[in-house]
Amino acid sequence: MAEQLIISVSGMRGIIGENLTASIAVEYGSAFGTFLKEKPDGKKERLSVCIGRDSRPSGEMLQSAVIEGLCATGIDVVDLGIVTTPCVGVMLRELACAGGVIITASHNPIAYNGIKLLLENGVAPPAPEAEKIKRCFLEKNLALADSSHCGRVTCSDQTDATHIDKVLAIVDKEAIAAKGFKVVLDSVNGAGGRVTKKLLAELGCEVTAINDEPTGLFAHGPEPTAANLTGLCDAVKAEEADIGFAQDPDADRLAIVDEHGTYIGEEYTLALAAKYIFSKRTGIAATNLSTSRMIDDLAEKAGGQVIRTAVGEANVAATMFEHDCIIGGEGNGGVIDLRVGPVRDSLVGIALVLQLMAETGKTISRLADEIGGYYMSKDKFPARQDQAKQILESAKEAFAEAKLETTDGCRFDFDDGWLHLRASNTEPVMRIIVEAKDRPTAQKYIDQVTAIRTKTLAH
Numbered sequence: 001m002a003e004q005l006i007i008s009v010s011g012m013r014g015i016i017g018e019n020l021t022a023s024i025a026v027e028y029g030s031a032f033g034t035f036l037k038e039k040p041d042g043k044k045e046r047l048s049v050c051i052g053r054d055s056r057p058s059g060e061m062l063q064s065a066v067i068e069g070l071c072a073t074g075i076d077v078v079d080l081g082i083v084t085t086p087c088v089g090v091m092l093r094e095l096a097c098a099g100g101v102i103i104t105a106s107h108n109p110i111a112y113n114g115i116k117l118l119l120e121n122g123v124a125p126p127a128p129e130a131e132k133i134k135r136c137f138l139e140k141n142l143a144l145a146d147s148s149h150c151g152r153v154t155c156s157d158q159t160d161a162t163h164i165d166k167v168l169a170i171v172d173k174e175a176i177a178a179k180g181f182k183v184v185l186d187s188v189n190g191a192g193g194r195v196t197k198k199l200l201a202e203l204g205c206e207v208t209a210i211n212d213e214p215t216g217l218f219a220h221g222p223e224p225t226a227a228n229l230t231g232l233c234d235a236v237k238a239e240e241a242d243i244g245f246a247q248d249p250d251a252d253r254l255a256i257v258d259e260h261g262t263y264i265g266e267e268y269t270l271a272l273a274a275k276y277i278f279s280k281r282t283g284i285a286a287t288n289l290s291t292s293r294m295i296d297d298l299a300e301k302a303g304g305q306v307i308r309t310a311v312g313e314a315n316v317a318a319t320m321f322e323h324d325c326i327i328g329g330e331g332n333g334g335v336i337d338l339r340v341g342p343v344r345d346s347l348v349g350i351a352l353v354l355q356l357m358a359e360t361g362k363t364i365s366r367l368a369d370e371i372g373g374y375y376m377s378k379d380k381f382p383a384r385q386d387q388a389k390q391i392l393e394s395a396k397e398a399f400a401e402a403k404l405e406t407t408d409g410c411r412f413d414f415d416d417g418w419l420h421l422r423a424s425n426t427e428p429v430m431r432i433i434v435e436a437k438d439r440p441t442a443q444k445y446i447d448q449v450t451a452i453r454t455k456t457l458a459h
Ligand code: MG
Pocket: 106, 107, 248, 249, 250, 251, 252, 253
């Protein structure tokens, strides 16, 4: 069976030339334009939307089509060209746009591309708003403009400079530059290379950049996981660098390699950034239910607090706005600092981690050791919606002693660890994330879930 086009809260994702075509993108652009014009606060005479794309070869086609669709509804468009996802979040607020669009399929393979939507606050539409856009698209309920009211297209080349200024404002540039860090950067030939090299130059780093051409021809698997980053690990060792940074194609996620050339895991990115923030300020952090306890330990030590949200950047960002959080993000290497923008941002992660190294004078491996000490396992298994529901019910009975949180699937907190079980929104699978004080303890919980699965699926 051919794969379905996915339309979710974060936009549309599909396979180019199969289910995601130019004509679909035009109509989706017009659906977004119609939604913006019909919003209660969308009655201004002219509305604008800024649009950027990652480096995939299909990006130009898809971006042109979305621009066409927006202009057809009378929306003006600011074309940012090849930029990172967080850059669009920064620019739409800077230019006071009514919305933003990013053409990216994030860490998915090259066959995919996607259209990600942001509202004027820089956050993806909440579920009811996303549903309205989807309905406009599916029912072809498009408010097309007449010939004198079509949108116009302009370009901006201020994106990198604007974004870098905002990131530099949250750290002590001179203190970092004084250290002259040696850094290896792997941008997987995505959108991150150009702007990140400029940021690192501003921070006085000696940079070796690999896979930094925005060709969209990914030099390795595009997700910044250990298996995909052996080249970066080798380069850090060969260059005797202080640290290695890896971005995904749209540069919202960041993974770190220590000075020994060892991948330390994406969970550490947010934890290290939070370690710096909590060393300076006391306040509230926000992260999703699947993210490591390291951030709770750091918050507790600093007299702060962590609010847990459902999985998804928009949920974290909305909570951060609501509670005026000083740091937030997700355990997949996504760090959010509202002073820069409400989007996961690898440049923010890089700047905060370098600041932490500069201030403490400690190596990145030592800093990671100081906050670690947990064992974490992330896995998924096939389960239809009805099976997932049964598995959750059985798990509630089996783990009746644990503290239960049901915002997004079930999260069980035990004295010696936690377990998060949730059904995927986009595929017929369940995700299981376990973190415990050691591997055997984590395995104990995984084995219990396996027993529940076997029993459920046997019926
Ligand atoms: Mg991404």
